[in-house]
Amino acid sequence: MTGPRRKFTPEEKARIVLEILKEEKSASQLATEHGIHTNVLNRWKTEAIQNLSQLFVDDRKGITKMKNDYEQKIDELYAEVGKLTTQLSWLKKNYDGTII
Template sequence: MSIRKKYPTDYKAKVVLEILKEEKSVSQLSSEYGIHPSILNRWRNMVIEKLPSFFTDEQKILKT
């Protein structure tokens, strides 16, 4: 039985920002951080999916 590794949210954010910069491939970052590429792709997709809601929520806050 394998134990899942848990990563702090700030660490995930740092890694995803590096992915989005596109200076290195996901494969390179996977090797560098020791995290499977499918996990990195999942994190990236989650950020991209939720990014528009950040701006919607920000506008709600600014209007109040």
């Protein structure tokens, strides 16, 4: 009977895929060393190669949008704080001690 399924972190997967790409050892040797089926290693390698281009994607537009959204939210919150401060001042000034 086999043991529980082993979970590999993304860092571990990346390190193992780099070992495959170096071609110093065969995929079957690495599979044996790490206790992984060869098909799993090949799938990780394929996935890594397919997603390699994502490393070079210019994500400044996404960051700029997030920054603008963040600044807009800050402005909204400052406006809300100002409104609440004004209401509190008015209530303190006009409260006569009666409870409704």
